Every structure is written in C-alpha cells, then in structure tokens.
Amino acid sequence: MQLKERIMRCLGSDVLAITEYQGDIVVEVGKNRIRTVMEKLKNDPDLSMDFLSDVLGVDNKALYEKAKKKAKKKDEAEAEEPKGPPPPRFEVVYLLLSLKSNERMMVKVRVPEDDLEVPTVTDLWKAATWPEREAYDMFGIRFKGHPDLRRLLMWDEFPAYPLRKDYPLEGQGEERILIYDA
Amino acid sequence: MARDDYVKINIGPSHPAMHGTLRVIAETDGETIINADPEIGYLHRGVEKLGEHLTYHQFIPITDRLNYCSAIANNVSYEMAVEKLMGLEVPEKAQLIRLIMMELARIADHIVCIGILGVDLGAFTPFFYLFIQREEIYEIFEWYNGARLTNTFGRIGGVEADLPEDFEARWNELKPNLLKAIDETDKLLTHNRIWMDRTIGTTAFSPEDALNWGFTGPCLRACGVKRDLRKDEPYCLYDRFEFDIPVGKNGDVFDRYWVRMLEMYESIKIIDQAIEMYKEMPEDAPLMAKVPKVMKAPEQEIYSAIESPNGELGFYIKGDGSDKPYRIKIRPPCYMVYQAFPELVKGEMIADLIACLSSLNIIAGELDR
Numbered sequence: 001m002q003l004k005e006r007i008m009r010c011l012g013s014d015v016l017a018i019t020e021y022q023g024d025i026v027v028e029v030g031k032n033r034i035r036t037v038m039e040k041l042k043n044d045p046d047l048s049m050d051f052l053s054d055v056l057g058v059d060n061k062a063l064y065e066k067a068k069k070k071a072k073k074k075d076e077a078e079a080e081e082p083k084g085p086p087p088p089r090f091e092v093v094y095l096l097l098s099l100k101s102n103e104r105m106m107v108k109v110r111v112p113e114d115d116l117e118v119p120t121v122t123d124l125w126k127a128a129t130w131p132e133r134e135a136y137d138m139f140g141i142r143f144k145g146h147p148d149l150r151r152l153l154m155w156d157e158f159p160a161y162p163l164r165k166d167y168p169l170e171g172q173g174e175e176r177i178l179i180y181d182a
Numbered sequence: 183m184a185r186d187d188y189v190k191i192n193i194g195p196s197h198p199a200m201h202g203t204l205r206v207i208a209e210t211d212g213e214t215i216i217n218a219d220p221e222i223g224y225l226h227r228g229v230e231k232l233g234e235h236l237t238y239h240q241f242i243p244i245t246d247r248l249n250y251c252s253a254i255a256n257n258v259s260y261e262m263a264v265e266k267l268m269g270l271e272v273p274e275k276a277q278l279i280r281l282i283m284m285e286l287a288r289i290a291d292h293i294v295c296i297g298i299l300g301v302d303l304g305a306f307t308p309f310f311y312l313f314i315q316r317e318e319i320y321e322i323f324e325w326y327n328g329a330r331l332t333n334t335f336g337r338i339g340g341v342e343a344d345l346p347e348d349f350e351a352r353w354n355e356l357k358p359n360l361l362k363a364i365d366e367t368d369k370l371l372t373h374n375r376i377w378m379d380r381t382i383g384t385t386a387f388s389p390e391d392a393l394n395w396g397f398t399g400p401c402l403r404a405c406g407v408k409r410d411l412r413k414d415e416p417y418c419l420y421d422r423f424e425f426d427i428p429v430g431k432n433g434d435v436f437d438r439y440w441v442r443m444l445e446m447y448e449s450i451k452i453i454d455q456a457i458e459m460y461k462e463m464p465e466d467a468p469l470m471a472k473v474p475k476v477m478k479a480p481e482q483e484i485y486s487a488i489e490s491p492n493g494e495l496g497f498y499i500k501g502d503g504s505d506k507p508y509r510i511k512i513r514p515p516c517y518m519v520y521q522a523f524p525e526l527v528k529g530e531m532i533a534d535l536i537a538c539l540s541s542l543n544i545i546a547g548e549l550d551r
Contacts, residue, residue, distance in 0.1 A: 021480075021482040023483065024484050024485060026483065041481070051396070052492065053496060054496065054513040063508065065480075066502065095513070097494070099409065125394060126394045126522070127394065129521050130517060130520075138230075151551075152222065153222065153550060154223060154226070162228065162231060163231055169232070
C-alpha cells in the first residue's frame with residue numbers, strides 16, 4: 001500500500017490536510033493532537049516512523065502578506081477584508097523517517113501567535129531536545145514539557161526572536177546593548 | 183557528597199583542545215565527570231536568515247562555511263535540495279563528477295577527524311602522515327575549481343566544468359601515497375597499546391540510544407547500525423557502485439575511529455570505479471540541466487538529505503514563488519550527535535571528554551550555522 005494510504009488509515013480523522021510534492025508527504029494535524037499523532041506514527045507497525053530527523057519552525061507572516069497584496073491587486077474594486085480569524089502565523093514541522101522502509105514524511109502543526117505553545121516530543125525522541133530549543137530560540141515557540149527550554153544559539157539576554165520575518169536582517173543593534181545586571 | 187562540592191571546570195570556547203569555538207562546562211568529582219553541559223552558538227552567523235535574503239544561486243558559497251572540512255558535500259546537498267524543489271533532472275555525467283568530488287571530500291574530512299583525534303590523544307605522527315595527503319586532495323580541488331577549502335562546487339542543475347583531462351593520471355599518482363599514509367596510520371595506532379587503552383570502551387553508546395538521539399553517519403555505524411544513505415536512499419548514481427558499509431560494535435571512541443578508517447578504503451574503491459565509469463561516458467555529454475536564468479521556486483516545501491562525511495546532512499527548503507527561498511533549515515549531522523554529549527561523557531574522565539569530542543568530529547561551523 002502507498003505511504004499516503006497507510007498514513008490515512010493510521011491517523012484517520014486527525015489529518016487536517018495531506019499534500020504531496022516531489023515524493024515528500026506533508027501531513028497537517030491539529031496542535032492539541034500532535035502528541036497522540038506522533039505516538040501513533042512511531043508505534044504503528046505499518047508505518048514505524050521511528051527516527052526523528054529534525055524539528056523546525058516556520059514564520060508565515062510574509063507569505064500571508066504577499067497573498068493579501070496579490071488578492072488586492074487582482075480586484076481592487078471589490079477588495080474586502082477576509083472574514084474569520086487570521087490564519088495561524090507559525091508552523092512547526094517534524095521530519096520523520098522510518099528506518100525499516102526508508103520512507104520519509106513531514107508532520108506540520110500550525111501555531112497561532114497568541115498561543116505559542118506546542119507539546120514537546122522529547123520523551124518520544126530525545127533527538128528533539130536541541131531542535132525544539134532552537135525553535136524556541138529563533139521563533140519564540142514554547143514546547144510544553146521540554147526538560148530544558150533555554151536559548152540555544154543566541155545568548156540568554158537576547159531580547160528578540162531573530163528568524164521571525166519581522167526581524168530585520170541587519171539586526172536591531174542588540175550587539176551594543178550590554179547587560180551588566182541580571 | 184553535596185552538589186556544591188563538585189568542581190566546575192570551564193573548557194573553551196577558545197581552548198587548544200576544543201575544535202573551534204566550542205564550550206563545555208563540566209562538573210567534576212575529582213577527575214570524574216558528573217555532568218557536562220555543552221554551550222553552543224559562538225560561531226552562529228545566522229546562515230538560515232541570510233539564506234532568506236539571497237537568491238538560490240547566491241546561497242551556494244555560504245554552504246561552504248558549514249562543514250568547512252568537506253565543503254563539497256554541503257554544496258552538493260544544497261544543490262540537490264534546490265533541484266528537488268525545482269524538479270530539475272541532473273545529467274548523469276554531472277552526477278558522476280559530483281560523486282567523485284564528494285568521495286574525495288569524504289577522505290579529506292575523515293583525515294581531519296582521525297588526525298586531530300590522534301593529536302588530542304598524544305599521537306602526533308599520524309597527523310603529519312595524513313595531512314600531507316589531505317593537502318594533495320586539496321590540490322586536486324584547487325586544480326579543478328580554483329579553491330582549496332571553500333570550493334563553491336557545482337551549480338544548481340549540474341556542475342560548472344568537466345574533470346581536467348589527466349584527472350585519472352593525477353588520481354593514480356595520489357592513490358598509492360594515500361593508501362600508504364592510511365596504512366601507516368593503521369600500523370601506528372590501531373594495535374598500539376596506549377591507543378587501545380585510551381579509546382576502547384571510552385564513551386560507549388548503545389544502538390537504541392544512538393537512534394533515539396538522532397545519530398547518523400560514522401557515529402551511528404560505530405554503534406553497529408548498518409545505515410548509510412548512499413545505500414538506503416541512493417542518490418548521485420551510488421546504487422551502481424559496489425562498496426561495503428563498515429560498522430562497529432560498541433560505539434566507543436575506537437569504533438568511531440575504526441569505522442572512519444575503513445570508510446576511507448571504501449571511498450578509494452568508489453573513486454576507482456567511478457573513474458572507470460567516467461571513461462565510458464561520451465566526451466560531449468551535457469553537464470548542466472536546462473535551468474532558467476531567474477530561478478523561481480514553486481510555493482512548496484521539500485526535504486532532501488545526503489550522506490555527508492559526518493552523517494545525514496539535510497536541507498529543508500520552502501519556496502514562495504519568488505527567486506529567494508522562503509525558509510531554509512539545515513539539518514547538520516553533528517548537531518544531533520553533540521546534543522547527546524552530556525549522556526556520552528557522564529561518568530568518564532576529563533581526558534576522555536576530549537577524546538570523545540574529537541571522535542564525534544564536531545565542526546563548529548556546521549553546528550552553529
């Protein structure tokens with residue numbers, strides 16, 4: 001059976017969206033279901049996604065703004081504000097691999113800006129320890145239950161999240177701010 | 183003993199025994215390590231952020247600065263990721279040239295790792311024997327594309343130039359010397375009493391733990407797991423070559439050293455076969471796929487990984503329809519290995535901490551990005 005079908009059979013209604021491009025399957029699931037989904041994917045005998053390659057964050061802010069601009073240009077006359085709540089700004093992507101069948105897949109979780117908390121998967125795979133710390137460091141996404149959620153690449157007093165799209169490439173002059181008292 | 187009685191020792195970030203700007207804060211009881219906390223980020227240059235502001239081609243030179251011991255593997259890994267995103271088909275001859283260059287880079291990388299491991303444990307001679315040959319490999323790189331270390335090898339869609347005419351002659355000149363140097367290192371180290379005492383059993387790791395921590399490459403194979411992307415997920419024509427995947431048993435420093443030693447012999451075997459295959463290819467075979475002048479990637483995301491000398495080196499790239507990547511995430515192999523460092527060295531001696539660090543081949547450029 002194809003990987004896509006097996007994933008659908010294993011996860012069922014937890015799948016919000018499933019896409020395939022160049023053989024890479026991306027499964028989108030809800031934020032509060034991610035723990036259950038990851039456990040299922042790891043332990044299901046048909047899938048056995050037992051190796052976590054990486055965890056990473058994505059900031060979609062610029063993408064949404066671009067889409068908005070495009071839509072406005074298209075029909076300026078009937079330009080209206082989109083209804084409903086805005087789409088969640090951040091994404092956390094988990095790269096999974098099955099050592100048995102050498103198949104890869106991605107699991108994606110959308111994280112809204114006002115609730116930046118995702119359950120950790122460090123107890124399923126210890127490999128998630130530093131990648132989750134890095135996602136926290138770079139995007140400010142907090143991983144609930146992470147044993148040691150500190151900044152990783154930036155220093156502890158750094159006041160911003162540098163990989164967010166609204167952070168300028170040249171920085172905000174943080175290197176000149178010296179903090180002497182903790 | 184109360185926690186306050188442990189002695190905290192700060193090693194690095196600038197220390198002769200640390201490879202690049204790494205820092206470990208070790209809590210010790212006498213000479214025994216109770217806890218070791220690695221602190222990284224001293225070489226953080228924001229490579230991923232930079233990538234979002236450069237076009238797809240402009241990012242290639244930056245990938246040189248990840249694992250600077252084998253820049254070619256990084257270049258090819260990135261190019262393959264972009265080619266996957268764009269849906270480009272690379273001509274066979276270009277793939278073969280990439281393969282030859284990557285295997286040379288693998289040998290150079292392993293030479294650095296083994297040579298420095300020897301130096302850290304007090305064996306200076308193998309370092310010189312090996313590094314002379316490493317220099318010869320870099321001469322070949324320089325001869326091919328003008329740079330020793332930061333090669334910027336290849337283009338998206340292929341390679342920039344054919345191999346030089348007398349490449350085979352040059353390789354045949356290098357090969358016996360290289361084999362001799364590796365053999366000499368083997369004679370000097372492998373059955374050396376001091377070497378064995380220092381390395382066998384030091385920082386051993388079980389295969390289950392290694393997989394749980396996300397180990398790949400020689401560090402994983404040293405634990406006895408036979409996994410190599412060259413065989414398991416073949417790319418660049420690797421499925422047409424005959425070579426073995428050496429594995430260790432205990433996952434200790436010795437096994438990591440030994441796996442790397444055997445891999446160098448395998449790489450030489452692969453290059454020999456590749457040159458034979460290269461000779462059979464027509465001289466005017468294309469080297470580049472049809473690539474548009476302004477490269478615009480679709481709004482999609484992909485992950486592509488290769489077996490770099492250190493392990494699985496992957497690139498996650500998300501396009502947004504423009505000529506710049508929307509998000510690049512690099513999965514460096516030694517980043518995943520280094521996060522298990524506290525668990526690896528717990529209960530070992532301070533001197534073994536250095537041995538372990540060298541055997542993992544932690545490269546700061548790749549670690550911090």
